[in-house]
Amino acid sequence: MIxxxxxxxTVGGLVTRQLSxxxxxxxxxxxxxxxxHLAGEHTEVVGADLGDPAGLRRALTGVRAALLVTADPLTHxxxxxxxxxxxxxxxxxxVKLTTLSVTEPDxxxxxxxxxxxxxxxxxxxxxxxxxxxxxxxxxxxxxxxxSVRAEGVVRAAHGTAPTAAIDPQDIAAVAAAALTAPEEHxxxxxxxxxxxxxxxVEQTRVLGELLGRPLRFVxxxxxxxxxxxxxxxxxxxxxALLESAARSxxxxxxxxxxxxxxxxxxxxxxxxxxxxxxxxxxxxx
Numbered sequence: 425m426i427x428x429x430x431x432x433x434t435v436g437g438l439v440t441r442q443l444s445x446x447x448x449x450x451x452x453x454x455x456x457x458x459x460x461h462l463a464g465e466h467t468e469v470v471g472a473d474l475g476d477p478a479g480l481r482r483a484l485t486g487v488r489a490a491l492l493v494t495a496d497p498l499t500h501x502x503x504x505x506x507x508x509x510x511x512x513x514x515x516x517x518x519v520k521l522t523t524l525s526v527t528e529p530d531x532x533x534x535x536x537x538x539x540x541x542x543x544x545x546x547x548x549x550x551x552x553x554x555x556x557x558x559x560x561x562x563x564x565x566x567x568x569x570x571s572v573r574a575e576g577v578v579r580a581a582h583g584t585a586p587t588a589a590i591d592p593q594d595i596a597a598v599a600a601a602a603l604t605a606p607e608e609h610x611x612x613x614x615x616x617x618x619x620x621x622x623x624x625v626e627q628t629r630v631l632g633e634l635l636g637r638p639l640r641f642v643x644x645x646x647x648x649x650x651x652x653x654x655x656x657x658x659x660x661x662x663x664a665l666l667e668s669a670a671r672s673x674x675x676x677x678x679x680x681x682x683x684x685x686x687x688x689x690x691x692x693x694x695x696x697x698x699x700x701x702x703x704x705x706x707x708x709x
Contacts, residue, residue: 426448427449427450427490427491427515429491429494430521432458433493434592435595436493437462439599442596442597444467445466446604447466450469453472471483474494480506480509480513491521491603497664498658503546516551517610518546518551518553519603520556521599523536523557523558524557524615524617533665534661534663535661535664554611554612560589561590561595562590562618565631566705569706572631572635572639576638578639582624582643583624583628584625586621587672588622589695597688598616598688601687618680618693621677628640634699634700
């Protein structure tokens with residue numbers, strides 16, 4: 425039995441689809457109704473809240489390996505609760521999704537510090553573990569879809585800053601490998617990037633070529649970027665994301681790692697291929 429958190433999110437959802445039918449799955453969801461459509465013959469959905477240690481122990485009983493995805497950088501309690509419950513329930517291996525910035529000394533923002541702390545909790549948990557450290561997700565550019573459809577415009581900051589963004593499908597494939605063959609991946613921390621660095625301006629051009637119409641890139645000012653982040657996140661988290669964006673402008677996120685190709689036996693998917701697969705989201709109605 426493999427347990428997955430985050431099954432209604434980006435990576436967790438992709439891992440669910442990749443492992444469906446290949447292993448018995450238990451999807452842990454705070455709101456099981458939202459994940460009910462993922463249930464199947466060998467996939468069950470159970471209610472479990474990362475803030476409820478007793479509920480987590482029940483949900484993890486009988487599980488051999490688990491994917492841990494958490495999303496609240498204002499607390500370590502969720503990771504701590506899950507890892508404690510996993511150990512008490514007899515889980516053997518945990519695959520934890522963090523971020524590549526944990527390896528970079530100049531990354532001192534709140535979110536990176538939170539993930540460093542989470543990694544420390546994993547290593548001290550008494551379980552065997554695998555750490556997945558991806559760069560930014562290509563799917564983040566889905567946030568441009570509405571303005572591309574309505575106006576033919578992409579609005580983003582630091583348009584010429586290169587980032588070795590990764591297709592979440594590739595992250596999910598590595599996660600699936602670590603969950604199904606934990607003995608081969610125990611004690612490993614994997615730096616995961618796409619096959620090449622790409623800038624927002626270049627991503628805009630690629631989308632325009634695939635759509636068959638010109639798109640315009642509009643550079644956001646720092647004030648505009650901050651205002652947009654504050655509409656979506658608490659101030660401490662917005663501040664951390666601003667710090668991270670400033671680091672990308674200095675080119676610190678452009679390095680390409682060979683891990684995906686080595687583990688999967690194929691190159692990671694580039695942005696053009698990712699965009700082609702998701703083009704309906706960007707098309708005019």
